[in-house]
Amino acid sequence: MTEPAMMKGIPGTRDEGRKRLVLIVEDDFVNREILKANLEAEYEILCAGAGDVALKMIVEHSETLSLVLLDLNLPGMKGLDLLREIKKDMDLSRIPVIVLTSDTESEVDSLLSGASDFIPKPYPRQEIVLARIRRSIELSENRDLIRWTERDHLTGLYNREYFYRYVDQYDTWHPDEGTDAVVLDVSRFHVINERFGKAYGDEILRRIGAELYAIVHEKGGIACRREADTFQVYCPHMTDYASLAERVTAAACQEAAGRVRIRIGVCTCADKASDTERRFDRAKSAADSIRNSYTESVAIYNDDLRRKEMHAGRLMDDFQNALAQKQFIVYYQPKYRVQSPEPVLGGAEALVRWKHPELGMVSPGDFIPLFERTGLIRELDNYVWREAGAQIRRWKDQFGISIPVSVNVSRIDMLDPELTETLCGVVKENGLEFSDLHLEITESAYTEDSERIIQVVSGLRKLGFRIEMDDFGSGYSSLNMIIKLPFDLLKLDMGFIRYAFSPEGDTGILAIMMQIARYLSVPMIAEGVETEEQMLKLKELGCDIVQGYYFSRPVPAEEFEKFIKTGGNEAC
Amino acid sequence: MLTVNALRAWGANVDEALVRCLNNENFYVMLVGKAIKDPQFEKLKEACEAGDLEQGFEAAHSLKGMMANLALTPILQPVEKITELLRARTETDYAPLVEEILEQRRRLAEQL
Known part of the structure; x- marks a missing residue:
């Protein structure tokens, strides 16, 4: 979300005094006109008579729209469907929606689908309608201000600090639920930035953020951008993370399959007694463990990884001593x-x-x-x-x-x-x-x-x-x-030697590399040469x-x- | 010509509706004029005759909101009844209720 949208109409800001924009979505002329008459002294009004038209208008005015008043009984796309569309979209979901209904049954559905409030039909007197609208807008704007501090501004997801606080809160209210700590990384993201520019890199991160938002909206949980190209999700336990990786990868880059590769590390059914950050650090370790693999997209933190981590920690601790005591031998x-x-x-x-x-x-x-x-x-x-x-x-x-x-x-x-x-x-x-x-x-x-x-x-x-x-x-x-x-x-990279002399390989590629060296007038060194056959072939090729x-x-x-x-x- | 007094005589709860219309009598009368020409009346009749209870419910539900906001009680009452029957997809003869709704609408239209 951008700053102008967040700050729109907040008292004390540059917009003070400007009328807030409200969209009335109602197909009945009479109801629409009554509502409009009740609101127009205080609000700038837009009207839509059908759900699909309304959605287009909401997208078009998403930065400036303060509230949507939504009739449920619309021709074509129904009001509840429109409400769900709004609430599952990260940018649109900030806009409060008040449902207009003559059925008490619909009120519960509306609130469960993300409505802020409802106004019954027949409409109550003007003061009540205005008070409910004012309250919804005020709550939403206050929430926007809080969001501004707790969100990552590029993706709209939580930032790392607030994320951990929400995870703790989640655990408080779901003490017995099996939950996974998940870390998602974009492999070689710096290369994407380098090749296609930072704006494109940012766009990839935004798409990943939007997809993760949709995923936690569907499956429950919380998502954040940890830093740079690393994201975190805390969610009810899942078994199929490969599909999740595929889904996020597909959303990140529709224009060129294979350009973006997502790797996922998971600390499953996280032990809630252990420190929150540690659970995610473990998931990160798991993700890092497949950094150089082009076949694996998911790694689960396990005892083997834990042992490796402990070993790594020991080596780090012993490093200075080893230098001082000349344990390193050249x-x-x-x-x-x-x-x-x-x-x-x-x-x-x-x-x-x-x-x-x-x-x-x-x-x-x-x-x-x-x-x-x-x-x-x-x-x-x-x-x-x-x-x-x-x-x-x-x-x-x-x-x-x-x-x-x-x-x-x-x-x-x-x-x-x-x-x-x-x-x-x-x-x-x-x-x-x-x-x-x-x-x-x-x-x-x-x-x-x-x-x-x-x-x-x-x-x-x-x-x-x-x-x-x-x-x-x-x-x-x-x-x-x-x-x-x-x-x-x-x-020459050792991989070339390994490939050239493997059963399925051939030495043609070596000849090409030698030609490049000759063209550049520099000597070529081949390392990793193990047999006489390899040595003689390299000699023959001019190494x-x-x-x-x-x-x-x-x-x-x-x-x-x-x-x-x-x-x-x-x-x- | 339709007037507030005529509406009151017909049975509308004019005082309640005027509160909603910011006490603007002309505005209220204009909306009533629009409401009685609303195509949902015909849709309700056709749907009930065809046994299409879903379409019938959509039309009745729509009319209910409108009539309630304008406090057109003589139409609102049978509309509320038919809405609930249609919501439950009750298999019944809807003709008498539809006729009552259309009759009240005709009586109101005569005031125009």
Whole structure:
């Protein structure tokens, strides 16, 4: 709802003194004229003689209409049907409706369908009619003012703070009802905003809001916009959330199926003794657990997720100690140049491992995504850069050669204003060349805040750092965009290797990727190469550098030295 | 010409209706003139003759509201009776009640 509609005619606002607009929906001339005569000194009057005409007028004047007086016995669309149409629409439902009826039976139906009040026929005297109308409008305007503070202004749903209060209220009055805490997220919403603009993104959010409003109107419950592209619903227990996901997805984007993907996390039959926000945090965890799945749209919070959360919490708690005690160990995986008759060591990738005193070796798959989400990755990356810098120095001193080491630079590092200074510090403190340190930046990082990232990366490249575009082919860059990005090497996404050498795959796609690298005049690195067959094929296709278990798994620095001693050296 | 006095003599509760019409006699008389020409009278007759109780109810219900607001008691009373019978979809001979309604309407129309 927009501000002008909310503030219309409220005493003390800019509209003071203007007549409020009232719509009389009545097909009988006599009744209509009597009512009009009774009201026109105080109100601006619109009249409609049929339900469908009235609905059009209500939609047209939804921003300014203060009240609808509705006869139930209309030709065509009946009064009660019109009332239900008004009440199920989020924008129209704010307009109070007073029903005009000569039947006491209809009064109950009307009130249950959302009427604010009723005026009997024959009409009572003018003072009574006016008093009832004034009271309904006043109540509605007061409610509008409250709504303005408790609603999210884009979607019209509750905002998060008020939502939790209404959930508590709901529980108070439905203590024995099984209820679900539901979180809905739009997958990769930032990409929609980026591709189609913020106005279109907002429109998608509005549509989702309207559909959720309709759903809780039908099934009971409460809905809110939690933040950005995340919504919450508290409702009686349901079993079929896949249909709900489909319904909201369809409503969000009718013009291009598949453009919007909704994922739902549910904390079912929420334990009412537990804190309200926690129930929704659990539902959010469930929704996040399928963030990267393109086949699942619903996740239910369960013991497995709970264990994972507890584990994640433990890792977060232990992080600072682990840094201080150097529990993080940098491993090195060799990269070989393969276009020479014999493979030649070209460098290494630094990969962090966590040797936890109680949990043993913690898988990077457990902690890297977690630290990326929580921002701790910045401290960890800094640690790895320092460790790798020192190791390059040691190898220089020990063997008299430079082994370039590539390190990961996460998305969040790009936002660090001290990034360049920190990386330069690593180079200077260890007396390295800038080209000794390769920076791996994932392709999708470029698409998120392209201009800023391009500026930062270009600056680093000018200094002499070598830039590897990691996971090439998995992001959303157009070829047109790739040409403009600053990088020195392309690192093929592992998915291509897996696909190309799977039973149903073929290596044609690899050939195309190699052609792109050649066109851009940059070397191509293939990682995740496990067999001789894969290595030879990549070599044949013109791949320059290969990394993977075929040559070696990532190993501690001391173990890596054997590759330096035996593998020749030609820095890549 | 229809007058307030003639309406009173016919049986309308003029005082009650005038309160609703803001004591504007001309307005009241104008509305009565419109009401007695309302097509719902014919619809009621046709529906009852055809045994279409649903349409009959719609017409009777509509007339009831109008007659009540104008306090045209001699028509209102049989209209209220027929409305309730039709609401319950009672299988009965509606002709006498319809005739009474139309007769009162004719008597009123003679005042015009």
